[in-house]
Structure formats: structure tokens, C-alpha cells
Amino acid sequence: MRRAANNRQLTIVIVLLGLVSAAYGSPLLEAFLGAGQKLAPAINLEDGWGRPFLRSGVFACLSTLIFLPSSLFFALLVKDCSKYLRGFLALLMMPMLMGGVALAFIIKLDTMRMNLVTTAIANRAFAPTWGLMLLAQGWQVVPLFLYLFWFRLQLVPERVLRFARASQLTPWEYARDIYWPHTRNLAGILALLGAALSFYEFIKFHLVLRASPGGGTELASHWLLRWYSSYATVDPNYATQVTLAMSAVGVLIAVVVALLAVLVTVAGLDWCLRRHPRALLPWRVRDPRIADAVALVAILATMAPLLGLARYFRWGVFIDLGEFFRSVTLSVAAASVTLLLSIVLGVCVRILLRRTMEKFDSRSAPLFGLLYFLQMVPPIGVALCGYHWLAKLGGTTTWVPLLWLVSQVIVSLPLTASFVQVSHFRVSTRELEFQESSRVGFSDLMWHSFLRRFGLDYGLVAIFGFSIIWTEATVNSTLSSLSRSIPSVAVELSQRVDGRGASYQQAANLILVTLVPVILALALWTFDLRRRKVFSDKSRNGLLGRRMEG
Amino acid sequence: MLNKRGWLFVALVAVAALVFALFWWGARPRETTTLTLLGEDTATMQAIESVKGEYETKRGVKIQCIKNTFEVLQQKANADLASGTGLYDIILNYNFSLSSFVRHGWVFTLRDLHEIDPRVGTSDFEKDIFPNIWKEVGFYKTSKDSEPQAIGYPFAGNTMLLVYNKKLFEDPRNQESYRAKYGHELSPPASWAEFRQIAEFFTRPSEKTFGVVLEGAGGGWLYYEWINFAYSMGGGVMKKQFGWEGDVYTPLIIDSPETVAATKYYLGLRPYSAGDFLSTGQNEQAELMRSGNIALAIMWSDVIYSLVHSPNGGRFGFSPIPGGKSQIGGGIYYFSKKSKQKKLAVDFVLFLMQKDTQRKLMEHGLCSPLRSAYDEPGVDKIPYAAALRQALEKGTYMAEAGPDADAVQEAVTLAVQRIARGEVSAEEGLREARVNLERKRAEIFNLAK
Numbered sequence: 001m002r003r004a005a006n007n008r009q010l011t012i013v014i015v016l017l018g019l020v021s022a023a024y025g026s027p028l029l030e031a032f033l034g035a036g037q038k039l040a041p042a043i044n045l046e047d048g049w050g051r052p053f054l055r056s057g058v059f060a061c062l063s064t065l066i067f068l069p070s071s072l073f074f075a076l077l078v079k080d081c082s083k084y085l086r087g088f089l090a091l092l093m094m095p096m097l098m099g100g101v102a103l104a105f106i107i108k109l110d111t112m113r114m115n116l117v118t119t120a121i122a123n124r125a126f127a128p129t130w131g132l133m134l135l136a137q138g139w140q141v142v143p144l145f146l147y148l149f150w151f152r153l154q155l156v157p158e159r160v161l162r163f164a165r166a167s168q169l170t171p172w173e174y175a176r177d178i179y180w181p182h183t184r185n186l187a188g189i190l191a192l193l194g195a196a197l198s199f200y201e202f203i204k205f206h207l208v209l210r211a212s213p214g215g216g217t218e219l220a221s222h223w224l225l226r227w228y229s230s231y232a233t234v235d236p237n238y239a240t241q242v243t244l245a246m247s248a249v250g251v252l253i254a255v256v257v258a259l260l261a262v263l264v265t266v267a268g269l270d271w272c273l274r275r276h277p278r279a280l281l282p283w284r285v286r287d288p289r290i291a292d293a294v295a296l297v298a299i300l301a302t303m304a305p306l307l308g309l310a311r312y313f314r315w316g317v318f319i320d321l322g323e324f325f326r327s328v329t330l331s332v333a334a335a336s337v338t339l340l341l342s343i344v345l346g347v348c349v350r351i352l353l354r355r356t357m358e359k360f361d362s363r364s365a366p367l368f369g370l371l372y373f374l375q376m377v378p379p380i381g382v383a384l385c386g387y388h389w390l391a392k393l394g395g396t397t398t399w400v401p402l403l404w405l406v407s408q409v410i411v412s413l414p415l416t417a418s419f420v421q422v423s424h425f426r427v428s429t430r431e432l433e434f435q436e437s438s439r440v441g442f443s444d445l446m447w448h449s450f451l452r453r454f455g456l457d458y459g460l461v462a463i464f465g466f467s468i469i470w471t472e473a474t475v476n477s478t479l480s481s482l483s484r485s486i487p488s489v490a491v492e493l494s495q496r497v498d499g500r501g502a503s504y505q506q507a508a509n510l511i512l513v514t515l516v517p518v519i520l521a522l523a524l525w526t527f528d529l530r531r532r533k534v535f536s537d538k539s540r541n542g543l544l545g546r547r548m549e550g
Numbered sequence: 551m552l553n554k555r556g557w558l559f560v561a562l563v564a565v566a567a568l569v570f571a572l573f574w575w576g577a578r579p580r581e582t583t584t585l586t587l588l589g590e591d592t593a594t595m596q597a598i599e600s601v602k603g604e605y606e607t608k609r610g611v612k613i614q615c616i617k618n619t620f621e622v623l624q625q626k627a628n629a630d631l632a633s634g635t636g637l638y639d640i641i642l643n644y645n646f647s648l649s650s651f652v653r654h655g656w657v658f659t660l661r662d663l664h665e666i667d668p669r670v671g672t673s674d675f676e677k678d679i680f681p682n683i684w685k686e687v688g689f690y691k692t693s694k695d696s697e698p699q700a701i702g703y704p705f706a707g708n709t710m711l712l713v714y715n716k717k718l719f720e721d722p723r724n725q726e727s728y729r730a731k732y733g734h735e736l737s738p739p740a741s742w743a744e745f746r747q748i749a750e751f752f753t754r755p756s757e758k759t760f761g762v763v764l765e766g767a768g769g770g771w772l773y774y775e776w777i778n779f780a781y782s783m784g785g786g787v788m789k790k791q792f793g794w795e796g797d798v799y800t801p802l803i804i805d806s807p808e809t810v811a812a813t814k815y816y817l818g819l820r821p822y823s824a825g826d827f828l829s830t831g832q833n834e835q836a837e838l839m840r841s842g843n844i845a846l847a848i849m850w851s852d853v854i855y856s857l858v859h860s861p862n863g864g865r866f867g868f869s870p871i872p873g874g875k876s877q878i879g880g881g882i883y884y885f886s887k888k889s890k891q892k893k894l895a896v897d898f899v900l901f902l903m904q905k906d907t908q909r910k911l912m913e914h915g916l917c918s919p920l921r922s923a924y925d926e927p928g929v930d931k932i933p934y935a936a937a938l939r940q941a942l943e944k945g946t947y948m949a950e951a952g953p954d955a956d957a958v959q960e961a962v963t964l965a966v967q968r969i970a971r972g973e974v975s976a977e978e979g980l981r982e983a984r985v986n987l988e989r990k991r992a993e994i995f996n997l998a999k
Contacts (some may be wrong), residue, residue: 122826164635208829210829212769212964213960230960232956233649233995234649234954234997234998235650236632236650237632328566330568332568337565342843392634478625495618499590500592500832504837
């Protein structure tokens with residue numbers, strides 16, 4: 001409290017950001033509190049919410065439990081790969097950055113004509129169906145997690161590695177005592193992200209399996225949309241209120257499931273690495289030949305599904321170039337605002353809550369859970385909140401661009417702010433206390449302890465922010481048609497992929513278009529890494545760490 | 551040279567400038583009167599976009615066509631009408647929205663519109679609209695005891711057509727072996743028995759050739775395909791004259807012997823179907839038809855335009871579905887009471903309904919609801935126009951359009967998918983569907999009071 005009182009401006013920043021986010025999501029709470037008896041049919045129906053929510057919970061826990069350890073394991077193997085492969089490793093982020101719609105569409109094209117797959121899942125038998133969906137989900141998150149772990153492992157300080165070498169640690173001792181402590185915070189936040197993405201997974205199940213209760217494949221987000229559609233023909237106001245209320249219930253369940261998944265996964269990894277490191281790491285984790293082979297396989301396996309698009313490409317102009325560039329510019333603007341706010345929030349939180357937010361543990365996890373509140377809102381909930389605010393603004397299109405900007409920032413802030421926060425864990429509490437006792441001004445503290453040190457990390461977060469906004473379809477779809485200034489490439493893509501106006505050929509071409517800025521961002525990122533000599537042989541074995549730690 | 555703090559400052563200013571530009575761009579007033587149409591992204595909206603320029607030039611206004619997927623269309627239409635924001639002047643939506651839109655008093659009836667423009671209710675084209683289609687998609691009771699009245703003009707006359715692969719049908723080897731096997735000529739099926747024979751005949755998985763591609767996916771695809779079989783074989787979901795009719799007491803025939811037989815027949819075609827039945831919707835079906843050797847499919851008329859205009863589009867032939875009945879689909883132009891351009895909205899729709907405009911719209915994919923549009927010069931060159939007209943002439947109610955429409959669709963989909971997966975028998979699955987539907991309909995009609 002004393003610290004908050006001493007840093008009133010910082011406290012105001014946090015409270016303001018929290019209030020704006022809470023205000024956007026307030027229709028959920030309002031609907032939940034006002035729903036009362038109206039919720040009864042949604043909860044009591046035989047075709048109710050129980051099964052889909054349970055399925056979502058299991059899917060979220062299972063995917064986190066599988067993906068996180070396997071990503072870490074591969075990252076350890078890839079850690080010392082050749083400098084020629086390091087640049088290409090950035091391609092591992094591609095599936096996540098291309099967005100859910102494009103990714104689901106590619107999986108659909110890949111599996112649609114594969115007799116083996118269609119026969120195996122014909123009657124939606126449990127093992128092949130869940131296996132396929134875990135693979136699909138895994139394609140999106142495992143390469144990303146692998147890359148982020150790999151990147152974090154490059155930042156292990158040289159003094160630590162020197163000590164490890166001098167102590168002649170075995171590979172599993174390296175993993176247990178050096179690498180895991182340096183990736184644990186990141187693992188926590190990635191587990192939270194993975195669980196949140198999986199719990200409200202929508203588009204992959206929708207496009208690939210056409211999720212339905214009859215097929216036994218319906219998840220929570222599909223149920224919510226189906227429920228809304230079903231009652232919208234009776235009474236749209238009733239359907240909206242109950243869907244928002246059920247989304248609020250869903251947020252609570254999602255947060256609990258995500259925290260459970262995080263707890264089980266991170267605690268499980270803690271336990272395994274402490275007790276059975278040999279079982280987890282049967283190979284030599286620092287063998288460059290193995291590193292090169294695994295890196296190559298990982299890159300090829302990540303890019304291979306994209307080949308399914310090839311047969312659909314046709315040359316020709318299929319998008320207004322002016323609209324495309326306007327979309328890119330506006331997404332960059334929104335991503336910049338998001339990044340700025342994430343950094344400000346990250347710095348404020350690190351200074352004000354320095355003990356609570358010094359690492360990812362049971363004290364900071366609830367705060368991350370709170371931060372992820374809007375990430376846990378299903379797409380239909382986000383859309384209905386958007387319509388709510390549009391109606392509140394009186395339907396005047398003048399405010400639409402501002403509403404779009406605010407919505408995009410709110411939707412992408414949980415991910416970007418949490419990644420920034422994980423980077424800020426590297427500023428020690430002792431350092432902050434020393435700076436405070438030395439009466440270092442806020443601007444100097446911000447510059448020396450944060451901005452100067454985490455340029456690379458912020459660059460990566462900026463790429464994530466851009467890709468979320470660029471490929472986001474819900475907010476774009478809600479608002480894009482109301483103002484010429486709102487980008488609509490993502491909406492166009494979702495309409496070409498699904499819906500009655502779909503065209504697989506145009507969708508394939510549009511995916512190519514959406515990939516252009518993503519590839520450009522990855523190229524810039526790789527160039528920056530090269531500029532900072534991350535790819536030089538000297539940086540192997542963590543020399544980069546010394547530079548990074550400043 | 552700037553130092554790092556300087557660069558940071560420049561970056562901050564640049565972001566602020568970009569955001570300002572964004573706000574300014576969106577906030578500046580539109581220079582001309584704009585009429586906004588909201589509809590599903592189908593050939594209908596695409597056709598309207600292709601002719602709107604003519605009207606814009608003539609009237610000096612701007613027509614904005616907003617095309618969305620079905621789900622987003624419903625969300626936007628409901629949110630706009632319920633909150634009274636009046637963002638959309640005309641909404642092209644289906645007949646299952648009649649109940650909600652009319653009960654809540656969100657849209658004009660044609661009688662109301664006559665006050666705005668006297669041409670409404672007296673125009674010549676009104677007599678030219680297929681009467682069965684207009685009654686099915688555009689009429690509703692404004693109060694419980696009133697007579698049904700016209701709410702709007704149909705934007706299209708849609709139905710489902712039989713699409714067959716001419717290349718396979720015209721292959722002499724296929725014709726010969728079909729004749730040898732079944733004792734009659736290979737031609738598009740006129741009965742369901744022939745449909746099954748042809749599906750069976752062409753199914754040769756080793757040659758990647760299949761007899762049919764069925765739509766077994768949820769979200770309406772299975773339901774709209776299944777009702778073709780159920781109703782034309784004497785079964786169905788309810789017995790009534792129009793989809794929007796009925797109340798909680800309307801008798802259900804979803805588990806009648808005829809419906810059970812039709813369901814068994816339908817699922818009996820599954821071994822001859824290409825692709826993954828449970829995930830095949832309209833897009834997957836069209837894609838498989840376009841690129842594979844598949845003999846038959848039952849497809850919505852408003853997607854056939856894009857099929858015909860795609861690579862290999864010339865290989866398809868069209869006819870009404872077997873069984874002597876065709877379902878009626880489509881909807882009307884709903885006029886929002888909150889529209890700021892009511893007169894202009896009516897004028898634009900009257901322009902669209904003119905015979906000459908309908909001809910142009912048909913050339914761009916519309917399935918016209920005007921009978922005489924099919925006699926217009928040039929329309930005979932549209933490969934599916936003749937089959938479409940035949941089907942529309944015998945169009946009848948099959949799909950539900952009351953407040954319980956979505957509940958019925960869901961109940962049928964759930965039951966048929968469970969039967970297909972072998973979880974329950976056809977008798978058991980449809981009986982369960984009836985019980986569930988009775989309960990849910992009671993709740994829905996109670997809510998709709």
C-alpha cells in the first residue's frame with residue numbers, strides 16, 4: 001500500500017487499464033447478474049453445457065500437459081543448433097502468427113482427401129478424433145513454444161554456464177539446475193496461454209470436424225454459439241443476455257481450468273526434473289549434431305502442412321491493394337499502442353508489485369489469471385460485447401475506429417502484457433530496491449532497467465501483437481463493415497474459408513497475402529537477431545546471455 | 551543524430567499520429583447519401599453488388615453491401631434491430647427470422663411501406679412472383695388472430711437441385727455397363743430408387759470415383775439435405791402448409807414410419823458417399839464435386855453459380871431432385887423501422903424487383919423469384935435455369951421457419967448423426983428426437999408469447 005501511495009501515477013496507470021478492460025467485458029457480468037432464472041434453461045437442458053465444457057476442460061488440460069513438456073524437451077535438444085539454422089528457426093512461429101482461421105483451413109485441406117484420416121474419424125471414434133485435434137492444436141502451439149524456449153535458453157548468462165562447465169555438470173544436471181530454472185517462468189505463462197487457447201478453441205474443430213453434439217465433438221465455444229443461434233430466432237435479447245451470462249460462467253471455468261493445467265504441468269515438470277531427469281532426457285542435450293537434426297526436422301515438419309495450399313493457388317488480382325496497405329498500417333498502429341501499453345503496464349506492475357511479480361509462482365499466477373480474463377472470453381462473447389458497446393455509442397459510425405482500436409488492444413493485451421511481464425522477471429527485486437534506495441528517477445529506471453535491456457523481447461512481443469490484430473476475425477467482423485478505415489482482410493479470409501460464399505482458391509490466395517506482413521516481421525526479427533550476433537558461433541553456449549543481461 | 555531516447559520519442563509521436571489518422575479517416579462524414587444492405591455472402595448479394603452501380607449513377611447515391619457469413623449476419627441483424635441503432639436500412643434474411651422480427655415490431659410490413667411509397671402493393675411484378683415462394687418466405691401473422699400478410703418481397707427463389715457429373719454420365723463405357731447391370735439407360739435419376747442405383751454404380755473407391763457426396767455436417771447442412779428425402783418420401787418433421795406456421799400443438803411426424811424409412815434410405819447411401827460424411831457441408835461438397843469423380847449431389851441453387859463458374863464447371867448437369875417435390879428456401883428484404891433512408895430503401899428494392907434488373911441479377915447468380923424472368927432473353931443460356939424453374943414451380947414447404955426452426959434443425963441433426971454413428975437405431979433415435987423436440991418447443995413457444 002505504501003508503495004502504491006508513493007507511486008500514484010503508476011497505480012493510476014494500472015487501475016485505468018484494468019478499468020478499461022473490465023468495462024469492455026462488463027456486459028458479461030451485467031448479463032450474469034441480471035440473468036437469474038433465465039439461465040435455468042441453458043443450465044438444465046439435457047442438451048446442456050456440461051459435456052461441451054467438460055470436453056473443453058479435458059482438451060485444455062491434456063494439450064497443455066502434452067505440448068509444454070514436449071516443446072521444452074525439443075528446445076533443449078535444439079539449443080545448440082548450427083548458426084545456419086538459427087535464422088530459419090523463426091519459421092517455427094509461423095503457424096501461430098498466421099492465425100487460427102488460416103491454420104484450420106490448411107489442416108482441413110490436408111486431411112480432406114486423406115483416405116486414411118477420413119476413414120479413421122468417420123464415426124468420430126475417440127482416439128483418432130482426439131489424436132487429430134491434438135495434432136492440429138499442436139501444430140499451432142508446439143513450434144511456437146519450442147522457439148520461445150529456445151530463445152530463452154540463448155539468454156542464460158555466461159557466468160552461469162561457465163560455472164556449470166567448471167562443475168562438469170551432466171546433461172540432465174544442466175537441464176535441472178541451469179535450463180529449467182531459466183525457463184520456468186516462461187513455461188508457466190506458456191502453459192496459461194496454451195490452456196486458454198485450447199479451452200476456447202473454436203475454428204479448428206469447427207472447420208476440420210464440423211463440431212456438433214451428434215458427432216460428440218462439440219466444445220464450449222461451439223455450444224455457446226449454437227445456443228445463441230437457437231434462441232436468437234425466438235428472442236434475440238434473451239439469447240444475447242443468456243449467452244453473455246453463460247460466457248461469464250465460462251470465463252470462471254476457463255480460468256480455473258487454465259490455472260489447474262498450469263499447476264499440474266509446471267509442478268509435474270518440477271517434480272520430474274528433480275526426481276527423474278534421466279527419464280526426460282535420454283539423449284545428450286548438448287550434442288550439436290542432434291541439435292541440427294532436430295532443428296531441421298522441426299522446421300520442415302512445421303512448414304510441411306503449408307504444401308496443401310499449393311494446388312489452390314491461382315495468379316491474379318484478388319484483393320484491393322489500397323485496402324491491404326491500409327489494413328497493414330492500421331494493424332501496425334494498433335499493435336504499437338498495444339506494445340506501449342504492455343510495456344507501461346509491465347514496468348508499473350514490476351515496480352509496484354515487485355515481490356508478487358518477481359517470478360511465475362502461486363503468488364503471481366492469480367494475477368496472470370486476472371490478466372487473461374478477456375483471453376478466456378469465447379468469440380461469441382467478444383462479439384456480443386462489441387455489439388453492446390456499439391449500441392451504447394448510439395450506432396454512430398464516428399466512434400467505430402476508436403472502438404475498434406480499444407477492442408483490439410484489449411483482446412491482444414493479455415498475451416502481449418504477459419510476455420512482457422515474463423521478460424521483466426529478469427529484473428531482480430534487489431536491483432529495483434537498490435535503484436529505489438539510490439533515488440533513481442522513474443524515467444532513468446525505466447530506461448536502464450527495462451527499455452534498454454529488453455529491446456529484443458519487445459520486438460518479439462510487437463510481432464505477436466501485430467499478428468493477433470492482423471488475423472483476428474471477431475472484432476474485425478463486428479466492426480469492419482461500419483467504417484472504411486477498419487481493416488477487413490481477416491474478415492474476408494474467414495468468409496472465403498467458411499460460409500456459403502467460400503472459395504478455397506481465393507482463400508488460399510488470401511492466406512498468401514496475410515502471410516506477407518508476417519514473413520516480413522519474421523525477417524526483420526531474424527535480421528535483428530543477426531545484428532545482435534545471436535547467430536554467431538561465439539554466442540553458442542550462452543555467450544549472448546552476458547550481452548543480454550547487460 | 552538522434553540518441554535512443556530520441557528515437558523512442560519519435561516512435562511514440564509516430565504511433566500517436568497514426569492513431570489520429572485512423573480516427574480522422576473513420577470519423578470524417580460521408581459525402582453522399584448511403585443506403586446500407588446487410589446479407590449473407592452468397593451469389594444473391596454478389597449479384598446485387600454487380601448491378602448496384604446502375605442505380606447509384608441514376609440516383610446519385612451510394613449503396614453499401616455488407617456481406618457476412620450466416621452466423622455473423624444473424625448476430626449483426628439481431629443486435630442492430632434489437633438495440634434500434636438503424637445501421638442497416640435493408641436486411642436480406644431468411645424466413646425463420648420472420649417470427650422474431652415481426653413479433654418484436656422491428657420491421658415494416660408491405661402495408662406499412664405502401665404509406666411510404668404507393669407503388670408498394672400495386673406494382674406489376676408482384677403478380678409475377680412465384681406465389682408458393684412468396685407465401686413461404688415472406689408472409690407472417692402480425693398478431694395471433696390476424697390473417698397472414700406480406701412482410702417483404704422475396705430476394706430470391708431458392709431450392710435444392712440435383713447436380714450430376716455429365717462427364718461420367720456421357721461416358722459410353724459407363725452407359726454400356728450401367729445398361730448391362732440394371733437393364734435401363736443411364737440418365738439423371740427421376741426416382742429415389744434410381745438415385746441409389748446410380749450412386750452404387752459409380753462407387754469405385756479404388757478408382758477414386760464415388761456415387762454421391764452427402765452433407766452430414768451439423769450447422770444445418772445435414773438437416774436441409776435430409777428433409778428432401780424425408781418429405782418426398784411422405785415423412786418429415788411436422789404436417790402443415792407453411793414453414794412459419796404452427797404452435798406447440800402442431801403434431802410431429804418425425805418418428806413416423808415414413809420418416810424412419812426415409813432416414814434409413816438416406817443413411818444407406820453413406821457407403822457411396824465421398825469425403826468425411828460428418829464434416830461435409832456445402833463447401834466441402836462443392837469442392838469434392840469440383841475436383842473429383844463424383845456422380846451426384848443435392849446442392850442449394852444459390853451456390854451453383856460459383857460451381858458453374860469454377861474450373862471444370864462445364865461438366866455439370868442439373869435437374870430437380872427425385873420424388874416430385876422441391877423445398878423452398880430463401881428470404882425477403884426486411885425494411886428496418888429505424889432506417890434513416892426508408893423511401894430510398896423501398897425505391898432500391900423496387901428497382902431490384904424489375905424484370906430487366908432480375909435478368910441481369912440472374913446472369914450474376916441470382917435465383918429469381920419472378921416467374922417471367924426465366925423467359926427473358928439470355929436466361930436460357932444459364933445452364934441450371936430450366937431445372938431451377940421446374941423445381942420452383944413445384945416448390946413446397948419442407949424446412950421449418952417458425953421460432954422453433956433452429957431447435958428442429960438441431961434435433962434432426964443430433965438424431966441422424968447419432969444414428970449414422972451407430973449409437974442408436976433409426977426408430978430409437980427419431981423417437982428420442984420427438985420427445986426432446988416436444989419439450990424444447992414447449993419452452994420456445996412459451997418464451998415467444
